[in-house]
Amino acid sequence: MKNPAPAGRVPTDPDLLPLPAWAARHRGEHRQRFLKAADLLAGAAAEVLALALPVECVCCGREDLAICAGCERRLRLLTRYPFRAESAAPALMDTDGSILLPVVAAGIYREELAQSVLAFKRHGQGQLRAVLANALGRAIAAVAAGDRGIVLVPVPSSNSAYRKRGFSPVHLLLAQALRSSSLDGISCQDTLRKVRITGVPGTLAGGQKGLGRGDRARRVRGSMRAVRRRSKGGLLGCPCIIVDDVLTTGATLAEAARAVHQAGGIVRGAVVLAATRAPDAPPSPT
Numbered sequence: 001m002k003n004p005a006p007a008g009r010v011p012t013d014p015d016l017l018p019l020p021a022w023a024a025r026h027r028g029e030h031r032q033r034f035l036k037a038a039d040l041l042a043g044a045a046a047e048v049l050a051l052a053l054p055v056e057c058v059c060c061g062r063e064d065l066a067i068c069a070g071c072e073r074r075l076r077l078l079t080r081y082p083f084r085a086e087s088a089a090p091a092l093m094d095t096d097g098s099i100l101l102p103v104v105a106a107g108i109y110r111e112e113l114a115q116s117v118l119a120f121k122r123h124g125q126g127q128l129r130a131v132l133a134n135a136l137g138r139a140i141a142a143v144a145a146g147d148r149g150i151v152l153v154p155v156p157s158s159n160s161a162y163r164k165r166g167f168s169p170v171h172l173l174l175a176q177a178l179r180s181s182s183l184d185g186i187s188c189q190d191t192l193r194k195v196r197i198t199g200v201p202g203t204l205a206g207g208q209k210g211l212g213r214g215d216r217a218r219r220v221r222g223s224m225r226a227v228r229r230r231s232k233g234g235l236l237g238c239p240c241i242i243v244d245d246v247l248t249t250g251a252t253l254a255e256a257a258r259a260v261h262q263a264g265g266i267v268r269g270a271v272v273l274a275a276t277r278a279p280d281a282p283p284s285p286t
C-alpha cells in the first residue's frame with residue numbers, strides 16, 4: 001500500500017478506531033466514579049462538579065486543565081495556517097485530477113490537534129471546545145473571506161455515535177465558533193440528517209474500517225438528506241459551506257455536498273478542523 005499510516009499516530013478514520021491510551025488517561029479511577037455519579041445530574045450541574053475535580057492535560061498528562069498552556073500553544077501553532085486539503089482525499093478528486101469539492105482544513109490531524117480532537121469527541125470538555133472552536137472559526141473565516149451570505153451546514157453525527165456520546169462534536173464546535181466576531185453575519189442551517197440506506201451489502205452493520213475507496217463511497221452514497229425547516233427558507237439558492245471535524249477519504253463530505261446540492265444549495269466547499277494527511281505529504285516516519 002502506498003504511504004501506509006502508522007498505527008496509533010495517524011488513524012485512517014478516528015471515529016472507527018479504538019482510542020489510543022493517551023486519549024483516555026486524563027481521568028483517574030476516582031474521577032470516573034465521580035463522573036458516573038455526575039451523569040445523574042443535569043448538564044450544568046455536572047459541569048460544575050467536573051470543575052472541582054483534578055484534571056490532566058489530554059495531550060501531555062500534566063495535572064492542570066483539560067489542556068495545559070504549553071499544549072494549547074502548540075495546538076494554536078498547528079492550526080495557524082488553514083490549508084487546502086482536498087487533494088489528499090480520494091473521494092474529493094476526480095480521476096483526471098480535477099477537484100470535486102474544495103476543502104480547507106484548520107490543521108493536520110497529528111500531535112496536540114489529534115489528541116485534543118479525540119478527547120473532545122469522547123468527553124466534550126468545555127476548555128477543549130473553546131480552543132478547537134477558535135481553530136475551526138479561523139478556517140471558516142479564511143473560506144468565507146468576508147462573504148456574509150454564506151450558510152454553514154454541519155455534517156450530522158451518525159445515530160449510533162450520537163447515542164454513545166450524547167452530543168454532536170461538530171455542532172458544539174460550530175455553535176461556539178459562530179459566537180466569534182470574525183464570523184459575524186454568517187449563519188448556520190442544521191438541515192442535514194442521516195438516512196438509513198438499504199440495498200448495499202453491509203450498509204447497516206459494522207463500520208468502514210478496512211474498506212477501500214470505492215466501498216466507502218458506495219456505503220455513504222444516499223446516506224444523508226437535507227430537511228426543510230419551516231422557520232428558515234431552506235438551502236435553496238444559498239451559498240453553502242459544509243463543516244465537519246476530521247477529513248479522511250472525503251466520502252462523508254462528498255455525500256453531504258450531494259445532499260446540499262439536491263436541496264438546492266450552492267456548495268462552495270467544505271471546512272474541517274483537521275485533515276488526516278497533508279496534500280502530497282511524504283510517507284510519515286514510523
Ligand SMILES: [Zn+2]
Pocket residue numbers: 057058059060061062067068069070071072
Ligand atoms: Zn499538556
